[in-house]
Amino acid sequence: xxxxxxxxxxxxxxxxxxxxxxxxxxxxxxxxxxxxxxxxxxxxxxxxxxxxxxxxxxxxxxxxxxxxxxxxxxxxxxxxxxxxxxxxxxxxxxxxxxxxxxxxxxxxxxxxxxxxxxxxxxxxxxxxxxxxxxxxxxxxxxxxxxxxxxxxxxxxxxxxxxxxxxxxxxxxxxxxxxxxxxxxxxxxxxxxxxxxxxxxxxxxxxxxxxxxxxxxxxxxxxxxxxxxxxxxxxxxxxxxxxxxxxxxxxxxxxxxxxxxxxxxxxxxxxxxxxxxxxxxxxxxxxxxxxxxxxxxxxxxxxxxxxxxxxxxxxxxxxxxxxxxxxxxxxxxxxxxxxxxxxxxxxxxxxxxxxxxxxxxxxxxxxxxxxxxxxxxxxxxxxxxxxxxxxxxx
Amino acid sequence: xxxxxxxxxxxxxxxxxxxxxxxxxxxxxxxxxxxxxxxxxxxxxxxxxxxxxxxxxxxxxxxxxxxxxxxxxxxxxxxxxxxxxxxxxxxxxxxxxxxxxxxxxxxxxxxxxxxxxxxxxxxxxxxxxxxxxxxxxxxxxxxxxxxxxxxxxxxxxxxxxxxxxxxxxxxxxxxxxxxxxxxxxxxxxxxxxxxxxxxxxxxxxxxxxxxxxxxxxxxxxxxxxxxxxxxxxxxxxxxxxxxxxxxxxxxxxxxxxxxxxxxxxxxxxxxxxxxxxxxxxxxxxxxxxxxxxxxxxxxxxxxxxxxxxxxxxxxxxxxxxxxxxxxxxxxxxxxxxxxxxxxxxxxxxxxxxxxxxxxxxxxxxxxxxxxxxxxxxxxxxxxxxxxxxxxxx
Numbered sequence: 001x002x003x004x005x006x007x008x009x010x011x012x013x014x015x016x017x018x019x020x021x022x023x024x025x026x027x028x029x030x031x032x033x034x035x036x037x038x039x040x041x042x043x044x045x046x047x048x049x050x051x052x053x054x055x056x057x058x059x060x061x062x063x064x065x066x067x068x069x070x071x072x073x074x075x076x077x078x079x080x081x082x083x084x085x086x087x088x089x090x091x092x093x094x095x096x097x098x099x100x101x102x103x104x105x106x107x108x109x110x111x112x113x114x115x116x117x118x119x120x121x122x123x124x125x126x127x128x129x130x131x132x133x134x135x136x137x138x139x140x141x142x143x144x145x146x147x148x149x150x151x152x153x154x155x156x157x158x159x160x161x162x163x164x165x166x167x168x169x170x171x172x173x174x175x176x177x178x179x180x181x182x183x184x185x186x187x188x189x190x191x192x193x194x195x196x197x198x199x200x201x202x203x204x205x206x207x208x209x210x211x212x213x214x215x216x217x218x219x220x221x222x223x224x225x226x227x228x229x230x231x232x233x234x235x236x237x238x239x240x241x242x243x244x245x246x247x248x249x250x251x252x253x254x255x256x257x258x259x260x261x262x263x264x265x266x267x268x269x270x271x272x273x274x275x276x277x278x279x280x281x282x283x284x285x286x287x288x289x290x291x292x293x294x295x296x297x298x299x300x301x302x303x304x305x306x307x308x309x310x311x312x313x314x315x316x317x318x319x320x321x322x323x324x325x326x327x328x329x330x331x332x333x334x335x336x337x338x339x340x341x342x343x344x345x346x347x348x349x350x351x352x353x354x355x356x357x358x359x360x361x362x363x364x365x366x367x368x369x370x371x372x373x374x375x376x377x378x379x380x381x382x383x384x385x386x387x388x389x390x391x392x393x
Numbered sequence: 394x395x396x397x398x399x400x401x402x403x404x405x406x407x408x409x410x411x412x413x414x415x416x417x418x419x420x421x422x423x424x425x426x427x428x429x430x431x432x433x434x435x436x437x438x439x440x441x442x443x444x445x446x447x448x449x450x451x452x453x454x455x456x457x458x459x460x461x462x463x464x465x466x467x468x469x470x471x472x473x474x475x476x477x478x479x480x481x482x483x484x485x486x487x488x489x490x491x492x493x494x495x496x497x498x499x500x501x502x503x504x505x506x507x508x509x510x511x512x513x514x515x516x517x518x519x520x521x522x523x524x525x526x527x528x529x530x531x532x533x534x535x536x537x538x539x540x541x542x543x544x545x546x547x548x549x550x551x552x553x554x555x556x557x558x559x560x561x562x563x564x565x566x567x568x569x570x571x572x573x574x575x576x577x578x579x580x581x582x583x584x585x586x587x588x589x590x591x592x593x594x595x596x597x598x599x600x601x602x603x604x605x606x607x608x609x610x611x612x613x614x615x616x617x618x619x620x621x622x623x624x625x626x627x628x629x630x631x632x633x634x635x636x637x638x639x640x641x642x643x644x645x646x647x648x649x650x651x652x653x654x655x656x657x658x659x660x661x662x663x664x665x666x667x668x669x670x671x672x673x674x675x676x677x678x679x680x681x682x683x684x685x686x687x688x689x690x691x692x693x694x695x696x697x698x699x700x701x702x703x704x705x706x707x708x709x710x711x712x713x714x715x716x717x718x719x720x721x722x723x724x725x726x727x728x729x730x731x732x733x734x735x736x737x738x739x740x741x742x743x744x745x746x747x748x749x750x751x752x753x754x755x756x757x758x759x760x761x762x763x764x765x766x767x768x769x770x771x772x773x774x775x776x777x778x779x780x781x782x783x784x785x786x
Contacts, residue, residue: 001620001646005559005593007530010505010650019462019656040454048457052445061433064441064633069412100493100637100659107658111529112403116509132657136504137400166398200398227394240457242664244493253394257403263412264525265500266493270663271635 031382071098102246125357150186174324207324243273311387424775464491495639518750543579567717600717636666704780
């Protein structure tokens with residue numbers, strides 16, 4: 001009834017696809033691979049209870065008072081120290097801002113950089129949450145094909161030449177939705193292609209810590225070679241998503257601009273949560289905790305991959321994730337994952353059809369499966385059901 | 394160094410005035426009336442500690458997991474019940490969305506309603522945080538004069554006729570920055586003037602519960618008479634600002650649109666804080682707690698008003714707040730509060746010059762004083778210092 005008064009950006013936003021899907025999948029008889037929830041094992045509940053005790057004693061009223069927009073110094077310092085250790089980054093807390101989850105980082109970057117109609121280069125398929133956030137700033141998206149080893153370099157070069165994007169947004173590690181990871185060679189080729197462009201590269205990395213294999217971590221694209229990189233990180237997948245705490249690492253001039261935008265957006269992120277997570281990180285071994293999560297997710301991912309190998313018809317392709325939370329299934333050319341969805345629901349199994357991860361295409365033949373929030377027996381049973389709907393499709 | 398790449402909205406945002414001021418005022422020798430911090434007495438620390446215990450036992454992992462965009466049902470239900478009781482509103486939880494502080498509500502409303510260049514009517518002076526939030530959406534502001542008894546009705550009518558604003562933003566109770574409250578008659582006259590306009594009225598009410606006098610609460614403008622009202626509330630001034638929890642009450646179609654915008658902005662507000670505040674509210678008497686805050690703020694406000702009466706030169710005017718956190722001082726015509734600021738700092742007392750509360754005017758002769766975050770002796774001493782700089786000015 002207020003349609004006349006609404007802004008164009010909201011009128012142009014389709015009602016959330018995922019939200020509608022999640023509604024259907026909440027029936028108890030349905031095995032859902034549709035969500036993206038971390039397994040509760042990733043929440044160190046007992047340790048957080050101790051940290052609650054600590055911070056109420058140690059910081060008094062500060063944990064309840066207004067605080068600074070950029071975020072808690074001790075938490076920013078922890079992030080600085082970790083990235084120095086892992087990546088030899090030459091940064092200080094001036095290069096870090098705490099955000100209300102990584103989703104807010106995306107919104108703030110949109111606010112700070114995008115004028116109506118500006119071009120942003122994203123992967124094809126890309127993260128739905130980024131598309132939603134930037135859509136609010138009337139962005140012109142250009143999608144570049146994602147291959148098994150990373151971004152399609154020829155298509156990337158062509159897109160850069162034709163469209164001169166202002167921003168590029170990539171998830172090089174265990175990408176959402178595909179589960180794919182850029183190879184070392186691909187990362188170098190991407191940097192070679194973009195390094196002379198007047199463009200900011202955003203690398204979103206919520207899953208980078210969740211590598212199942214013993215291979216080395218792969219360095220970020222252009223790591224320590226440019227000021228035009230923005231790195232996004234999050235505590236959601238390795239400590240708790242409920243606190244809504246993510247962060248941005250970037251040149252201090254970019255952080256200052258994000259701070260101005262954040263002040264207008266929510267003043268600051270909840271300070272109680274910042275003290276809590278900071279205390280947890282100071283008093284516990286995060287890497288040890290991450291090992292537990294990785295072991296669990298690895299077994300869940302294997303269960304899904306093994307079941308798909310066993311039960312799926314041979315014309316169905318899927319990615320074999322080396323980390324993260326998702327695998328990506330490709331049906332035969334011309335088939336619609338959206339149509340498959342209805343048949344799968346009839347067999348009490350759910351997934352996310354690929355459509356919302358694309359900018360233009362609809363009725364695509366791809367779909368996303370999440371494996372982190374079900375036990376291995378349930379995963380096997382769910383894949384059996386999905387295989388059965390695939391055979392009839 | 395990234396200036397070329399930044400969005401116009403950020404380039405047009407002046408670096409935060411208040412932030413610069415707060416930097417100067419943080420020296421320990423300075424008595425600062427510049428901030429807007431609640432007194433820590435408004436944080437029920439002991440009760441919140443008990444609630445932490447309760448929620449970790451009662452809700453298990455849910456307090457750490459992802460949650461719904463609209464907010465926790467039990468918290469929304471509490472708000473519904475309270476507003477039904479206080480205002481006889483005919484609402485359900487579909488009419489409520491939890492936001493990351495009221496500041497986020499302002500940002501989301503901007504996202505949902507404002508196209509570039511749309512006109513928004515605000516008070517003169519208006520709340521700085523609203524101006525900052527809406528500036529991000531390239532808003533055309535029209536300011537309407539605020540008198541001792543509320544909005545200037547003639548100027549309001551003229552502005553409606555000439556500019557046809559899409560939104561109006563008002564703080565009818567203990568306004569920030571002036572401390573003024575709209576009279577019952579003024580509220581009725583405002584509604585009479587706007588009721589046939591195709592315009593949304595936002596009433597921001599963070600201080601409404603903090604009424605020092607025994608007078609009755611005054612009803613909202615157009616209460617229960619229109620679907621075009623948006624009500625904003627917050628737990629920041631009556632429980633804790635650090636959790637960043639505010640809320641919007643509005644027609645369910647507006648809430649749906651805000652939900653879409655919020656999903657793109659931060660997915661949801663921190664769920665731990667929502668469980669915590671909900672548990673606190675269920676197990677404690679909020680009104681009794683508010684009585685304590687009011688008694689304290691009343692004594693602080695009186696101390697400031699009495700000191701101003703005693704020490705200020707007679708040509709200085711100030712408002713006598715009946716609630717809230719601020720008083721508003723008017724210097725002689727032609728004087729600049731910004732110039733006074735430097736002289737006051739030299740005498741170790743600080744305030745916020747009026748400039749950032751206006752859209753066009755600069756070097757105004759008004760300033761804001763906060764009284765909630767200093768004891769009565771310190772207030773008296775600070776006002777003495779300010780009076781001394783006024784006499785030399």
